[in-house]
Amino acid sequence: MLPLLFLLFLFFFFCSVDVTRSFPADADLSNCTQTFDCGPFRNLTYPFTGGSRPSYCGPPEFHLSCVDDSPELTIASLSYRVLKLDPVRQNLTLARSDLWNSTCTDKLANSTLESVFFSYDEDDDMDVTIFYGCNSTLISPKPKNWFFCDLNLTFDDAYYVIGPVPLDPIMSGFKCSVGITVPILKTTAAVLVANRSLFGEAIMTGFNVNYTNPYEKQCAKCLNVNGLCGFDSDKNRPVCICGNRVCNPAGLAVGGAILFGVFVGFYVYYFIQRKKKKLAAQTQSKELPTPLTSKGVATPSTDLSQFQSIPSYPSFTCKSDYDNKGSTYFGVQVFSYNELEEATENFNPAKELGDGGFGTVYYGKLHDGRVVAVKRLYENNFKRVEQFMNEVEILTRLEHRNLVKLYGCTSRRSRELLLVYEYIPNGTVADHLHGKRVESGCLSWPVRLSIAIETADALAFLHRNDVIHRDVKTNNILIDNDFCVKVADFGLSRLFPNDVTHVSTAPQGTPGYVDPEYYQCYQLTDKSDVYSFGVVLIELLSSLQAVDTNRHRHDINLANLAVNKIQNHLVNELVDPHLGYETNYSVRQMTTAVAELAFRCLQQERDMRPTMDEVLEGLKAVQNEDLGSENGEAVVLDIRSDEVGLLRNMPPPLSPDSNGADKLVSGSTTPSSF
Template identity: 65%
Template sequence: MHFFLLQSLFPFLLIASFLSINVELSLCQNQQFTNCSSNITCGSVGGISYPFWGVNRPSYCGQPGFEVQCLNNFPVFNMKGASYRILQMNTTNSRTVKVARNDYWGTFCPQTFVNTTLNFSLFDYVSGYRNMTFYYQCSAPITLPSPQSCNISNTMSPVYYLTKPVTVGQTVGQAYSVSCTHEVIVPVYEEAALAIEAATVPSQTIVTNAVEGGFSLQLEIDNDECDKCLGSGGQCGLNTGTNSGFSCICANQTYASICNGTSNSSPSGGKKTGIAIGLAVGGAILFGIFVGFYFYYFIQRKKRKLAAETQSKEAPTPLTSTSVATPSTNLSQSQSIPSYPSFTSKSDYDNKASTYFGVQVFTYTELEEATENFSPAKEIGDGGFGTVYYGKLHDGRVVAVKRLYENNFKRVEQFMNEVEILTRLQHRNLVKLYGCTSKRSRELLLVYEYIPNGTVADHLHGKRVESGFLSWPVRLSIAIDTADALAYLHRNDVIHRDVKTNNILLDDDFCVKVADFGLSRLFPNDATHVSTAPQGTPGYVDPEYYQCYQLTDKSDVYSFGVVLIELLSSLQAVDTNRHRLDINLANLAVNKIQNHLVNELVDPLLGFETNVSVRRMTTAVAELAFRCLQQEKDMRPTMEEVLKGLKAVQNEDLGSENGEAVVLDIGADEVELLRNMPPPLSPDSNGTDKLVSSSTTPSSF
């Protein structure tokens, strides 16, 4: 009888097995595989793949140092202080990429004089190129061709070029010796150099074509591993566990080297294994149904008894004092934060594999070892809520560890707030959180990616000023990246509440990472503002927030307006050495703009008086900052509008028909109205000191 029942059920079991194959195949589709299967296309250039990422390719589809941005319909990446346009990528035979200097595109007068210097761990030169050298501010008589004149340090002087190597003092042709302030090497193809040398009088067009024709680079990263991965049907990507190294992203999952862990070179290898897995699962389901059938008809009573016993064993028991880790602080039970998940056993937060809001939970001991017992020599920043240390984890990752000053209730709330916000927000211009300790840990510690190039404040008026002047294009790019990050936060109902140049970090390519969400507030969807005591940094706090205790997204807009003025002027937000009325930079800026004295506000080194393009753009940004700094929040633009305006400035699409810069959709009458408004009343120095400062010293991750 039982055999007859099983035989009658067999067709249905067979159908179930095939359905399980299809389900398995669909479940095995890896979203990362789908995302990394798409190449980058920007303008007329396409086919940009691993190790590059950006635009439509997430960061796990490439490697650090290969981020691509689509600027003015050209794919651009940065390396060693210079930006490069990608003209073509070849992955068929040898993995090469054809690039050209972006700062020399359409001009021979770059903002900064930077040699073409490769990161040889990522690239190498391909044979068949020649170095072309451009010479600037030359004092000795020169008979070389000059494509055009450049405005350098407020002086117009010709720029010379040479396609053959020459040493200082060496004579070439007629009386020629190299005695110039700046020399910049730009590689060009050998054929282009020969065409220049063959011309009796080389035209500027020939030189332009040579430079914009670019040169080829050999990719020096993961070539063999990537070829094997592609051959097994996978996509090359990043090891996201360490944020470095190679991994093979396959249709079903991610492997260390190739799909399925075999040397299968067939692109369909992943599918074959998927089918095999599906068959195995189908067989397992058949076996399970048969076993279930057996138990149901023969030992049903015993099964119920076992289930009852199991249920009684698995029932949760009340927590006792022995099962809860005793915190080192004097937090009472009533002070716990019920809205956040918490660890209730010591094994939970001592286990490295544990996660908190989806990020790794570190033990205090391993972070203590990473920072050499929080050595003062490892300290890289000090803020109002904690000290930041440089550290190196066991897996080799370089990190920044923020150690909160006090482990009291307010600090726990601050700690949990930052963890929750950072883990649910992902943006290329937001600092990445790697993990944290448990909130019942001995100390509250946050572990971030390490950003090596300091803060914007460091570069404008801090300890990195001497390392190099920030040109106007770099400053404008910083403003756009920061506005992009803040607009993203606002779209996700988060107010940063402490926007300042000390919290804008820079990587080696001067890309922005906005940091320090310790003061951030999740903004209710149905609220127009949040009533809260003013917190922030003197000089950046929204005056309406200070007076009315109403925090809105426009509070961030005001603070960002101060950041824009800092980028324009290189001045600090608060400086007691200035005149009493100008101690607050926002006041100084509003007065200058209202009185049509933008020229006195802009850093003279940016070339406001000598460069028409810089004058137009800085004036437009000053007008935009002026709108951000309005006393009434309703007079300020949104961050989305600010971002749109900055991008228009970068593209020099200022909406101007008569030469006057216009930002966003603001009319001339409205600009004049704003200019003629009385200057804002700011809190005096005593009142300002009452604000809760979240940073007394620049904090760099």
């Protein structure tokens, strides 16, 4: 059996991994784990390459030239300066390098981006057509859109047209050699109409481009087997790098699954055979005469049927036989399936409290009179059992006044996996902000601030105990009748070993709340929870949903909307008007301070975010400033003042809607719940 198992292992290993090392020759493929800095951009990773990140670590279309702090990207043989790069929205702001500091160019080609990789942002961009080699000797005075170019063409005059070119693009008296189109921002075009002399600056302001990596699915498969994404330029195809070799992610996944099945099968087979031999030995010993010194106690036989019913996923260790009444499981009570079925009236749909990604939650009442919430996991498979174990272990190991209490669960032998929690009667924060309880009007600003503090307290407690929640959102923040917080749903949580800096995992979590760095490298840290909590803070400030497809496409994610509002000193447009921002001085100061704190949580780079303990300290400081007043007036700095202005040193926003050179803008007037 063992030789056969070894041969199977070798077979699947060599089928799954390309043992040749032809891509590329003598290169250290592990370099693809590295991020790189390019000009003003930091910690860039796949699909981008450049700097210290080799070109074989991503598609050639995304290779950045990082020279003199001016990143450049080549598209269709033309070079563009990269002015902004947003990996979350997947867009760029580009400006043609050949037209930088000059409106004349010998590269007489259109800026064409019709490819699977790059496309214009039609909501933001419009074309300008530049005509070169024109004869304007008969035109006097010269039009405001005229300029001079010495390009060794027949004539040296040039002019530009904003927007669609007329049917006869040649102005009366003009004879032009060639015309090219270059996009500019619509906001910039409006300024240019008002002041035609700013054409050069308008070109340097650039235009917005959306980018798409057509190899994203292949890359995700590679990351799922802990590989790295690369690109073979010779064969023009993406590759998966495992260690220092090219590998096949599908082969690894299939081979790994089969190997796992072989090992499990071998283990069960070996265990059963061992039990059979033991039973046979016991039976044989019964047939022999019993020695006079023996007590003559018979050994009970072993029922082998129990081994056939054990599924191939991790087993639990219980303090007692969990099929007996009063048994425990990680220290919590083990309920029978029948007991919970009766408590929920056979899982009556009318008893549903809510559902999420992993199960439906039902209202129930136990025999002892306790009112409970029963979570019924959707599937009884390996993944669900892992999440089941995870939630039980975390909730029984940690106790905190703002964490939901786990009463018990079913055993893994149960026909279904069920978790039993304390019942929290007042719904979720999401219900009160923009759900079925929004009409109650109970979430005044002091209540919202208290919810933020208690949630931050619970998350800081988890982080101090090396646990990442991984799914922080308003649907997982329960509130009781006194509006006290109970953070729930630990199915995605992970215990965080002391000797590592992050947890690598396939993409999970809820859109709108997930750390943007997680989408790039699939690495979780406690700062991932901080980002998600930043979204929660913005929800508490604005009463808006984390994701809303009815908003402008750049503002579908609430985090993006909030960052732009805060950077532009428009907190008043972000805060829910019902909170009294305009009429209550204290509310205005506190909400502005909380917005600044949320902005820090929502930084793209995790190292720029505060810790959860720092967030908790900041929120308590905001609350204490309101409570500790002199002569009835809150002692809070006027954050709007010039000296301590909100985020006064922050760079301009990433939103394409607010792009534009400072000179252009300043120089003219532009027209799951329980």
